[in-house]
Amino acid sequence: MSDFYCLDVEFDNVDFDNYSYYPHKRVKISVVHHAHLYIEQNEIELRILFDEETYFDEAFMNWSNKINWNKFGSFLKVKVTNSKINERLQKVNLSESKLISVRSHTNFYEQNKKYISVKINTVKFYWPPNEQKKNTAEFYLDDKGFRVIEPFYSFLWPKNEESFNIERMDNSSEFYKLESSEFRPEFNFISNDSRKNRVATITKEPKIQFKYNNIITKEKAIFYGDIVLILISFYHHIKIDYILRRIHLPANTITIKNLEQKNFIDTSGNLREFDIYWDFNEFLQKSWQKGTLQNFELLSKAVNLFNQSHIVDDYSRFLIRYNIIEICDKQKQNNVKFTVILNKNQIKIKQNEALSILLETIKTEEHEEFKKRWNNVQGLLQNKPMKNQLTSFLESQNLDPNTFPIKLNDLKNLRDNITHGSIDKVNAEQLRQANILLYRISGILILNLMGINDWKLNTEIT
Numbered sequence: 001m002s003d004f005y006c007l008d009v010e011f012d013n014v015d016f017d018n019y020s021y022y023p024h025k026r027v028k029i030s031v032v033h034h035a036h037l038y039i040e041q042n043e044i045e046l047r048i049l050f051d052e053e054t055y056f057d058e059a060f061m062n063w064s065n066k067i068n069w070n071k072f073g074s075f076l077k078v079k080v081t082n083s084k085i086n087e088r089l090q091k092v093n094l095s096e097s098k099l100i101s102v103r104s105h106t107n108f109y110e111q112n113k114k115y116i117s118v119k120i121n122t123v124k125f126y127w128p129p130n131e132q133k134k135n136t137a138e139f140y141l142d143d144k145g146f147r148v149i150e151p152f153y154s155f156l157w158p159k160n161e162e163s164f165n166i167e168r169m170d171n172s173s174e175f176y177k178l179e180s181s182e183f184r185p186e187f188n189f190i191s192n193d194s195r196k197n198r199v200a201t202i203t204k205e206p207k208i209q210f211k212y213n214n215i216i217t218k219e220k221a222i223f224y225g226d227i228v229l230i231l232i233s234f235y236h237h238i239k240i241d242y243i244l245r246r247i248h249l250p251a252n253t254i255t256i257k258n259l260e261q262k263n264f265i266d267t268s269g270n271l272r273e274f275d276i277y278w279d280f281n282e283f284l285q286k287s288w289q290k291g292t293l294q295n296f297e298l299l300s301k302a303v304n305l306f307n308q309s310h311i312v313d314d315y316s317r318f319l320i321r322y323n324i325i326e327i328c329d330k331q332k333q334n335n336v337k338f339t340v341i342l343n344k345n346q347i348k349i350k351q352n353e354a355l356s357i358l359l360e361t362i363k364t365e366e367h368e369e370f371k372k373r374w375n376n377v378q379g380l381l382q383n384k385p386m387k388n389q390l391t392s393f394l395e396s397q398n399l400d401p402n403t404f405p406i407k408l409n410d411l412k413n414l415r416d417n418i419t420h421g422s423i424d425k426v427n428a429e430q431l432r433q434a435n436i437l438l439y440r441i442s443g444i445l446i447l448n449l450m451g452i453n454d455w456k457l458n459t460e461i462t
Contacts, residue, residue: 004036006082007092009048011075019062022055029054034081036110037092037123039257044120046094049113057104057116064102072120073097090252091126098122100259125255133248137210138188139225140244141232142260147268148232148240149185149206151279156202166202169281175211176284179293181224182211185280218254221247226300227292234303234446235280237269237310265311274443275456291451301327302446309439314431315418321438322415328445329393337382351378397448399441403459406434433461 009032016029033056038045050056067075073095080089097120104116141148152172159165166189175182186209193200208228210221225245233240245256271278278286292299302324309320340347355374362370390408394401401408414434417425437459444455 004038005086005089005092007035007037008079008081009033009035010077012077014063014075016056016059016063020055020059027053029056029059042260044123044257044259046118046120047110047115048118049110049115052114060116061102061104064099069099072099088128089125093124096122122258127253129250130248130253134250135212135215137221137247139208139242141206142241142243144238144240145206147236148280149187152185153187172281178224178227178289180213180216183208183228215250218247218249227296230299230303233307235283237307238267239307267310273440274447275458276454286452288450288452291449295449299446299449306442306446314435317435318414318431318438319418321442324442325445397445399457404437405459405461406437436461
């Protein structure tokens with residue numbers, strides 16, 4: 001078996017000759033190139049082979065500098081070639097790949113052809129179905145995800161004279177329901193031993209194990225996985241990702257490889273600041289399913305910002321947490337009209353009398369313009385003044401701004417001063433307290449979106 005996958009890569013709607021430094025060269029650059037895909041634990045490399053006389057490498061570098069690297073995969077159509085090397089592989093999809101780096105070197109040769117090295121962040125493989133694992137999936141978490149799984153297990157201990165065992169903790173063996181699926185956090189155990197070695201090792205890989213009650217699509221399976229990621233990342237206050245997803249469908253098995261984020265600021269958290277003392281196992285047993293499914297897109301934005309706020313400076317932290325409130329506020333206030341005591345004709349007479357009096361205060365040549373303005377505002381005058389939008393929203397979330405240790409106007413002034421760069425007007429102690437308050441408020445708003453109402457706002461800040 002080869003250590004790479006053989007592919008033909010077609011660049012859709014790309015004319016590389018337009019990006020060549022050698023417009024008078026004799027050989028036209030093809031849009032289809034043979035490529036070798038290498039998969040390592042921390043690297044996904046696509047080596048694109050080409051004929052030297054085309055100068056494809058220089059054209060590619062010039063083209064790549066003019067595109068959005070996040071959209072790199074959208075230009076690619078991929079076909080699997082050389083079935084002897086790739087064995088059972090049916091299809092490769094790079095459509096969601098982001099470009100990480102591009103390298104060209106005089107020594108880059110493979111199979112008597114020059115190549116350009118392209119590093120990407122994700123790849124999707126399609127394999128024949130696994131009948132034994134059909135309608136299940138394993139979503140492997142990155143290293144940050146170890147903290148998610150660890151509390152569900154005890155330590156390794158001798159079961160008897162011939163075997164060892166790692167058991168799940170009490171009340172943590174059940175699967176949790178998520179619409180037409182079930183899931184639970186698990187370890188995948190990998191052993192490494194040799195008869196000649198005194199030390200045997202067991203490596204624990206954190207994963208989320210899924211079971212599907214009905215036949216589902218790839219998109220639905222990925223969606224359920226993303227739902228669980230939201231729960232994990234919010235509870236632990238840090239962005240946690242999958243590095244490998246293996247989905248066993250009736251038609252095929254799909255594996256999705258993602259690179260692991262290595263350089264990150266480590267943070268940790270729980271729900272205690274919201275007066276909730278559940279461990280993660282208890283959290284998963286609560287009624288979060290309906291709200292999280294309904295508010296998935298909103299929760300995705302809010303949770304990402306919530307976790308980002310823990311790794312930035314105090315000013316950015318404040319703006320992010322204030323922004324979470326604005327993102328969550330999707331309410332529309334209904335206009336409440338004053339109660340009228342006259343009929344329409346009587347009202348019209350009174351309005352005309354009022355207009356005549358007001359016109360006495362305006363120059364005659366501006367009367368017509370004033371009448372237009374008067375007609376525009378008459379409808380607005382029928383409506384009662386609306387409550388402050390932020391106040392109204394917070395009250396709709398069972399939060400009483402009158403109990404806050406910092407007034408809403410002070411929070412708004414802080415936001416305005418930081419946004420406009422007036423840092424000298426910001427009191428450091430007030431900013432510290434505001435960040436604590438907004439952390440609690442934004443977390444509660446996320447819990448509300450999930451349908452969890454067991455929280456309590458602590459208004460004391462020390």
